[in-house]
Amino acid sequence: MSGLRHGTLVAALALAVAAAPLAGQDAGAKKANDAAARETPAPITAWTPPPGLGPLTDVSDAQANEPFCCDSRELGVTLIEIGAAMVIPWYFNRHVSDDSTAVIGPDTWWANVEEGFEWDHDNFKTNMFAHPYHGGLYFNAGRSNGYNFWESAAWAWGGSFLWEMFGENNRGAINDWLATAVGGIAIGEALHRASVTVWDNEATGTERALREIGGFFINPMGGASRLFRGEMSRTGANPDDRFPASVRTNLNGGFRHVGDAGADPGTDGWVGQFELDYGNPLRDFENPFDAFTFRVQLNGGEDERIGLFQIRGGLWGTELRDSPQVRHTFRLEQLFHYINNRTTETGGSAVAASFNSHWSLSDTWGVGTRVAPTALLLWGVASEYADFTRRTYDFGTGFGLILGSDLRMNGTRIVGVDWASLVQKNLSGASGTVWQHYLITRASYPIVGRFGIGGEYWLFIRDSNYTDFPDVYRRHPEVLLYLTWDTSEGRFR
Amino acid sequence: MVTPARYGPAARWAVLAAAILLGAPADAAAQDRGNPDWHYVVHPTLWFSNVDGEVTLDEAELVVGDSTLQAAFYGSVEVGKGRWRGIGTFRTTGISGTTEVELDGPLGDVMADYDFDLTVAELFAAVEFGSFETNHAFEFLGGLRYVRHALDVGVDIGTQVTREDWIEPVAGARYYAEMGRLFWATIDGNIGGFGIGSDISWVVAGTLGVRITRHIDATLAMRYYQTEFHDDATGYRIQEGVSQGWHIGLRWKG
Numbered sequence: 001m002s003g004l005r006h007g008t009l010v011a012a013l014a015l016a017v018a019a020a021p022l023a024g025q026d027a028g029a030k031k032a033n034d035a036a037a038r039e040t041p042a043p044i045t046a047w048t049p050p051p052g053l054g055p056l057t058d059v060s061d062a063q064a065n066e067p068f069c070c071d072s073r074e075l076g077v078t079l080i081e082i083g084a085a086m087v088i089p090w091y092f093n094r095h096v097s098d099d100s101t102a103v104i105g106p107d108t109w110w111a112n113v114e115e116g117f118e119w120d121h122d123n124f125k126t127n128m129f130a131h132p133y134h135g136g137l138y139f140n141a142g143r144s145n146g147y148n149f150w151e152s153a154a155w156a157w158g159g160s161f162l163w164e165m166f167g168e169n170n171r172g173a174i175n176d177w178l179a180t181a182v183g184g185i186a187i188g189e190a191l192h193r194a195s196v197t198v199w200d201n202e203a204t205g206t207e208r209a210l211r212e213i214g215g216f217f218i219n220p221m222g223g224a225s226r227l228f229r230g231e232m233s234r235t236g237a238n239p240d241d242r243f244p245a246s247v248r249t250n251l252n253g254g255f256r257h258v259g260d261a262g263a264d265p266g267t268d269g270w271v272g273q274f275e276l277d278y279g280n281p282l283r284d285f286e287n288p289f290d291a292f293t294f295r296v297q298l299n300g301g302e303d304e305r306i307g308l309f310q311i312r313g314g315l316w317g318t319e320l321r322d323s324p325q326v327r328h329t330f331r332l333e334q335l336f337h338y339i340n341n342r343t344t345e346t347g348g349s350a351v352a353a354s355f356n357s358h359w360s361l362s363d364t365w366g367v368g369t370r371v372a373p374t375a376l377l378l379w380g381v382a383s384e385y386a387d388f389t390r391r392t393y394d395f396g397t398g399f400g401l402i403l404g405s406d407l408r409m410n411g412t413r414i415v416g417v418d419w420a421s422l423v424q425k426n427l428s429g430a431s432g433t434v435w436q437h438y439l440i441t442r443a444s445y446p447i448v449g450r451f452g453i454g455g456e457y458w459l460f461i462r463d464s465n466y467t468d469f470p471d472v473y474r475r476h477p478e479v480l481l482y483l484t485w486d487t488s489e490g491r492f493r
Numbered sequence: 494m495v496t497p498a499r500y501g502p503a504a505r506w507a508v509l510a511a512a513i514l515l516g517a518p519a520d521a522a523a524q525d526r527g528n529p530d531w532h533y534v535v536h537p538t539l540w541f542s543n544v545d546g547e548v549t550l551d552e553a554e555l556v557v558g559d560s561t562l563q564a565a566f567y568g569s570v571e572v573g574k575g576r577w578r579g580i581g582t583f584r585t586t587g588i589s590g591t592t593e594v595e596l597d598g599p600l601g602d603v604m605a606d607y608d609f610d611l612t613v614a615e616l617f618a619a620v621e622f623g624s625f626e627t628n629h630a631f632e633f634l635g636g637l638r639y640v641r642h643a644l645d646v647g648v649d650i651g652t653q654v655t656r657e658d659w660i661e662p663v664a665g666a667r668y669y670a671e672m673g674r675l676f677w678a679t680i681d682g683n684i685g686g687f688g689i690g691s692d693i694s695w696v697v698a699g700t701l702g703v704r705i706t707r708h709i710d711a712t713l714a715m716r717y718y719q720t721e722f723h724d725d726a727t728g729y730r731i732q733e734g735v736s737q738g739w740h741i742g743l744r745w746k747g
Contacts, residue, residue: 114562116543116737117717150629154670157680157699161715174717178697316622375664375684397684397695425686425693427719431732467723 068201068231068239070146077228081141081221082159085134090167101168108169117164119428120173121390124345125304128183128380129338131176132349135160135184136191140221143192149185149288156184175395175428178378182349186311186336189289193278195219197243199226201236244279244290247488251275252454254482256299260343260474267342269301271480282329282356285317302341309338315351328357333372343476344460345393346436348379352402366411370404376424381462384472385430394429398422400436416442432466444484456480533572538712538742540567542586544611545735548644550653551728552597555646557609559588567716567740573619580617580634586736587611594648603648610643611736613718615663628671638663638685638694640720642731657722657729661690677702677710686720694720700740708747714740 094102120127138159142152160180164172198215199222200208212232216223226232256271279291292313299307317331331354338347354372361367376398383394400422407415420438437460444454458478465471542565545558565586571578587610594605617636641658665683672678682697700714717737723730 113739114543116715117735119733150668150670151672153668154672154678154680158678161699174697377682397693425721427693427695427721428733431692431721 068234068236069144069225069229073147073151074145074225074229077225078141078145078147078155080228081145081224082138082155084224085137085141085159085221086163086167089134093168101170104166104169109166112165112169112172115171117174117177118171119175119395120170122173122176123391124340124380124393125306127173127175127179128345128347129306129309129340131160131180132183132187132336132338134163135180135182136188137184137221138180139184139188140192140219141225143188144219144222144225149189152188153181153185156188157181160184175378175380179349182334182377183336186313186334186349189313190276190278190292190294190311191219192222193244193289193292194276194294195222196239196241197247201231201234201238204235244284246277246280248277248486249275249488251485251487252482253485254454254480256301256478256480258341258343258476258478260476267301269299271300271307271482272298273482281314281317281331282327282358285314285329285331288315288334289313299341304340307339307341309336309347311336312352320355324360326357326359328355330355335374339460344462344474345380345382346460346462349377350374350379350400351377354402364409366408368404368406368408368413370402370418372402372404374400374402374420374422376400376422379422379424381424381434381436381464382474383430383464385466385469388430388469391429394424394426394432394434396424396426396429396434398424412446414443414445416440430464430466430469432464432469434465435461435463437461437463446486450486452484452486454480454482454484528573529575531572531574532747533570534744534746535568535570536712536742536744537566537568538714538740540565540584540586540716540738540740542736542738544586544588544609545733547732547734549723549728549730549732550644550646550655553646553653554595555592555605555607557588557590557592557607557644559590562738563588565738567742576621578619578621578632580615580619580636582615582617583613585610585612586738594646606647608643608645610641612639612641612643614639617663617665619667630669632667632669633665634667634683635662635664637661638690640691640694640722642722642729644729655727655729657724657727659690659722661686661694663694665696675704677704686722691720691722694718694722702744708745710744710746712740712742712744714742716740 090102090104093099135156139152139156141159142155143149147155160177163180164177195215195218198211198218200211203211212223212226215226223232250273252271252273252275254271255268257266257268259266274296276294278289278294281291281293284290292311295308295310296306297308298305311334313334314331315334317329320328320330322328333352333354335350335352336347337350339345340347352372352374354370356368356370358366358368376396378395378397380393380395382392386392400420402418402420404416404418406413406417418438418440420436422436424434424436426432426434439457439459441457442454443456444452446452456479458476458480460476460478462472462474462476464473541562543559543562545556548555548557563586565584567582567584569580569582571580573579587608589606589608591604591606593602595602615636615638617634619632619634622631622633637660639658639660642655644655646653646655663683663685665681667679667681669679670677679700679702680698681700682695685694686692696716696718698714698716700712702710702712704710715737718735720734721732722734
């Protein structure tokens with residue numbers, strides 16, 4: 001799976017690179033956002049492309065109005081792409097890596113059908129990041145060929161199931177099936193939406209080439225679909241929903257210190273973050289992921305470069321109350337969470353019933369709150385008993401509560417505090433119950449133009465109560481100080 | 494002179510049944526979703542399952558498990574109106590074999606024959622979310638699960654008989670997707686226990702359905718059920734107790 005791991009890294013980096021073209025698209029949204037930000041939350045306004053990015057004059061009306069994919073679902077292309085998402089990793093494992101698990105045939109297929117699933121022992125990154133990313137490929141094979149979010153989710157489930165049963169000669173892993181499918185839905189849709197903002201069917205020349213390449217790295221399946229259909233080199237109209245009503249992208253870079261509750265002096269290093277706030281979580285819930293947040297963090301001084309990867313997207317929502325002073329909404333959310341650094345490994349997929357509110361304190365200031373009971377579908381958390389579990393982490397399921405509040409100035413978050421308490425009953429690994437608590441405080445302030453300073457303090461507490469082993473209590477504080485670049489010139493709304 | 498054929502009651506029932514069975518499935522999808530009238534689903538399946546788990550019996554430890562698929566029974570019944578429905582399920586399976594038993598004390602490890610039977614019955618109330626105009630839907634469900642373990646372990650000096658049963662709360666969800674006129678699929682899962690009954694129990698299942706007639710679907714499903722349970726009073730404990738396997742069934746809806 002090293003090919004996959006490489007692919008995920010490239011994709012994450014491509015996202016950061018893609019921030020610039022994304023930002024360019026959103027420069028024009030600044031006026032609308034600035035005006036809207038004074039209201040809390042701001043009304044949705046139609047996005048108007050900046051003058052330089054409108055339809056080219058040499059594009060005929062017929063071409064400009066020609067719809068790209070898809071009047072109907074492209075089953076054939078979808079199947080080819082899902083097949084490629086299986087055959088290419090299998091070929092790599094079998095003929096490049098000489099991985100014995102890739103020696104497959106009818107006997108191994110029947111054995112897997114007969115024996116069913118087990119919990120596997122792969123490392124945390126493979127199980128909780130590479131597999132979900134692979135699920136995103138299955139998802140986007142459908143999503144980029146005319147299938148909607150839910151239909152594409154079925155492709156993620158199906159593709160993952162087929163790989164687990166028939167892609168390797170070891171028993172299918174129940175954790176892989178779920179992590180690939182559920183995590184793949186979140187990653188797939190987030191990358192699909194991000195890539196659509198990068199691709200510009202009206203662009204030509206160098207800009208067009210860069211946009212096609214950037215979009216391809218963000219969403220390889222979407223890029224492949226455009227290639228199959230000849231859309232990469234064709235001009236035409238952009239989809240109506242290419243951009244959300246509001247979008248904000250940030251690049252942060254600076255210093256990071258992570259500690260281990262005084263057990264050692266901790267680790268210092270550089271940190272780089274890319275943040276995407278897509279849509280307005282208080283207003284945009286007509287379709288799944290009309291509003292979502294995406295955050296990836298690269299850590300220096302660590303063995304694992306991708307230290308954090310988070311997605312929170314709305315699946316369904318409704319307005320509970322709306323007045324000039326306050327707005328209450330309910331949103332069913334899908335969460336994907338991955339933290340991997342030298343002090344801890346934790347993450348997985350969850351769904352949250354999120355009650356979001358926003359109060360206007362004045363024309364300038366506002367306060368947002370969030371209360372979200374959460375169900376952990378499949379979660380992994382670090383364990384000290386790797387000799388017993390053959391993993392450095394345990395799998396489990398459970399529930400929790402997430403609380404959050406932020407103070408906003410003209411719609412921009414100045415200070416934010418989040419708390420999450422999760423309790424996980426282990427399903428595989430050391431039998432027991434693991435409490436996880438997160439305290440996350442963030443502050444940022446614009447200094448000059450798009451640039452500002454920011455900082456974060458994280459405290460992760462793990463209280464593992466094992467049935468057969470001594471209990472473990474760990475505290476991992478983390479401090480980040482960075483310069484922040486609002487690449488979208490957007491505003492939190 | 495041609496005499497009109499006379500049909501007895503049995504023949505009339507047969508013709509009626511054939512008419513129902515052979516009716517076009519065009520409206521079948523609509524029947525599955527948001528039916529404002531009372532409706533029901535009966536879904537018996539052959540369950541080809543295997544069972545395994547690590548069992549502790551007071552001072553003995555053994556692994557029960559057989560990867561060979563056993564023919565077993567799984568069935569469910571649903572009765573609903575509009576967005577609401579009640580769901581009942583029942584499944585039973587069993588395995589037997591020989592395993593090594595780790596005993597505390599001077600006896601050490603011994604070989605033992607065992608029989609393990611698993612019975613699970615569930616009762617859920619479910620409500621459907623989403624628009625009936627779409628080709629997919631979510632159901633959230635909550636209810637109770639009854640579980641019974643029967644384990645007989647025989648060694649030279651005798652047989653230990655263990656019977657454990659419990660009831661636990663369960664919450665879960667089911668996602669239903671139309672896949673054209675003929676096919677549909679569901680993914681469902683639930684979580685139960687949390688110390689009330691079992692320590693934790695967890696189910697995930699996927700089903701692919703094919704509409705054969707207006708009222709009958711054929712189904713192929715994979716179901717994975719895992720439970721962690723302990724009883725301090727009897728010393729019985731099962732870790733990573735898994736029953737899983739394939740279902741082939743017919744789903745009658747009316």
